[in-house]
Amino acid sequence: MNIQIRKLYYGDIPEEKGGVQSTPLGDGGKQSDWPLWEVFIRSKQGLDHKHVGSLHAADAQMAIENARDVYTRRMEGVSIWVVESKYIHASNPEEAGEFFEPAVDKIYRHPTFYELPDEVNQM
Amino acid sequence: MDTFDLEKIFQEKIDGEIKIEPKDWMPDAYRKTNIRQVSQHAHSEIVGMLPEGNWISRAPSLKRKAILLAKVQDEAGHGLYLYSACETLGITREETINDLHSGKAKYSSIFNYPTLTWADMGAIGWLVDGAAILNQVMLTRTSYGPYARAMVRICKEESFHQRQGFEILLVLSKGSEEQIAMCQDAINRWWWPSLMMFGPHDSESTNSEQSMKWKIKRKTNDELRQNFVDMCAEQVKILGMKLPDDKLKWNDKKEHYDFGEIDWNEFWNVVKGNGPCNKQRLDARKKAWEEGAWVREAAAAYAEKRKARQQAA
Numbered sequence: 400m401n402i403q404i405r406k407l408y409y410g411d412i413p414e415e416k417g418g419v420q421s422t423p424l425g426d427g428g429k430q431s432d433w434p435l436w437e438v439f440i441r442s443k444q445g446l447d448h449k450h451v452g453s454l455h456a457a458d459a460q461m462a463i464e465n466a467r468d469v470y471t472r473r474m475e476g477v478s479i480w481v482v483e484s485k486y487i488h489a490s491n492p493e494e495a496g497e498f499f500e501p502a503v504d505k506i507y508r509h510p511t512f513y514e515l516p517d518e519v520n521q522m
Numbered sequence: 523m524d525t526f527d528l529e530k531i532f533q534e535k536i537d538g539e540i541k542i543e544p545k546d547w548m549p550d551a552y553r554k555t556n557i558r559q560v561s562q563h564a565h566s567e568i569v570g571m572l573p574e575g576n577w578i579s580r581a582p583s584l585k586r587k588a589i590l591l592a593k594v595q596d597e598a599g600h601g602l603y604l605y606s607a608c609e610t611l612g613i614t615r616e617e618t619i620n621d622l623h624s625g626k627a628k629y630s631s632i633f634n635y636p637t638l639t640w641a642d643m644g645a646i647g648w649l650v651d652g653a654a655i656l657n658q659v660m661l662t663r664t665s666y667g668p669y670a671r672a673m674v675r676i677c678k679e680e681s682f683h684q685r686q687g688f689e690i691l692l693v694l695s696k697g698s699e700e701q702i703a704m705c706q707d708a709i710n711r712w713w714w715p716s717l718m719m720f721g722p723h724d725s726e727s728t729n730s731e732q733s734m735k736w737k738i739k740r741k742t743n744d745e746l747r748q749n750f751v752d753m754c755a756e757q758v759k760i761l762g763m764k765l766p767d768d769k770l771k772w773n774d775k776k777e778h779y780d781f782g783e784i785d786w787n788e789f790w791n792v793v794k795g796n797g798p799c800n801k802q803r804l805d806a807r808k809k810a811w812e813e814g815a816w817v818r819e820a821a822a823a824y825a826e827k828r829k830a831r832q833q834a835a
Binding site for chain 2: 432433435451452453454455457458461468469470472473489491492493
């Protein structure tokens with residue numbers, strides 16, 4: 400099967416078809432000075448905060464207010480955390496294999512590893 | 523590990539339906555294609571606010587104003603979800619917005635058509651958002667994780683957009699003679715541009731077999747367009763209106779509707795910047811950006827000042 404497809408739908412006009420080359424605009428504004436923030440939302444009391452996305456804001460308060468407007472328009476949250484993206488440290492996906500390897504062969508950590516007689520109900 | 527191995531691992535992930543995440547290795551062309559597609563999708567949301575924003579102050583009732591305002595605000599939110607997803611690919615927000623303003627990056631051509639009457643708000647919701655939903659539902663399964671997640675969030679919100687549009691038309695279709703005529707007129711003007719939203723015929727397409735292989739896309743233009751026609755041809759009956767196409771006819775053998783040919787000259791003209799509103803739309807975006815500069819500067823200055831005060835304390 401060899402389907403050839405080129406969509407020119409949302410966001411898919413090939414550059415050469417658009418007829419315009421990019422020319423940077425003057426000042427570009429000051430928005431690039433606003434740091435990037437990661438947004439975490441608690442959807443209801445009792446649940447964890449969960450990562451939902453990111454946004455730019457001048458400071459933490461603005462980040463929280465913008466996060467409210469962007470990520471909780473339909474009552475998706477009762478609490479918001481924001482943290483500047485640069486403070487997030489992450490494990491390296493290229494080393495994920497070795498890094499998580501120690502857990503792979505320890506199936507005895509799972510309850511299903513143990514075979515018990517049926518009479519031992521609900522353990 | 524050399525590039526060959528990395529590409530092999532990458533393709534195996536895609537084939538195994540494992541999503542690609544920002545820090546994963548990916549081929550440059552995959553990154554570039556996604557940047558182009560996601561940013562242009564983001565621009566479509568933001569430019570898409572303009573034709574409707576035009577009607578917020580003129581909506582016929584307080585209820586309709588509130589609804590339209592909420593819908594346009596949603597679109598701003600959708601734009602932001604997508605800009606954020608795009609940034610995870612390593613392009614700055616500033617570059618992305620520059621590309622829109624310089625005309626290098628495109629947005630959906632549909633937004634280069636004018637909104638002449640209130641009925642257009644109905645037709646946009648029903649047809650334009652309807653067409654968008656078909657594409658976006660497909661994209662919830664796209665291979666790049668952040669894009670797929672943004673799409674899931676967007677699709678949840680989009681259904682209200684389409685329903686409110688259809689309801690606007692439904693009310694008009696039961697109204698006075700003038701209202702009925704206005705309803706049909708809006709459908710007439712928006713039908714063909716909506717079909718164009720799906721892009722050229724599959725047979726015309728040349729270069730992105732790759733997008734299918736990488737599972738950025740999962741359905742062809744013509745497949746999605748056919749789905750859309752089949753849906754609308756039925757829904758229009760509920761409105762008691764007609765779609766402006768003499769060739770539209772149920773085909774028993776194919777179990778699909780047959781329909782007429784799109785004016786591809788018009789399509790390419792609008793893409794290249796010669797549509798009725800291209801200039802107006804871009805000017806509006808640039809004006810908003812330039813006139814908003816002082817707000818961005820003031821916010822940055824205020825944040826600086828507050829930080830200095832906190833450090834002093």
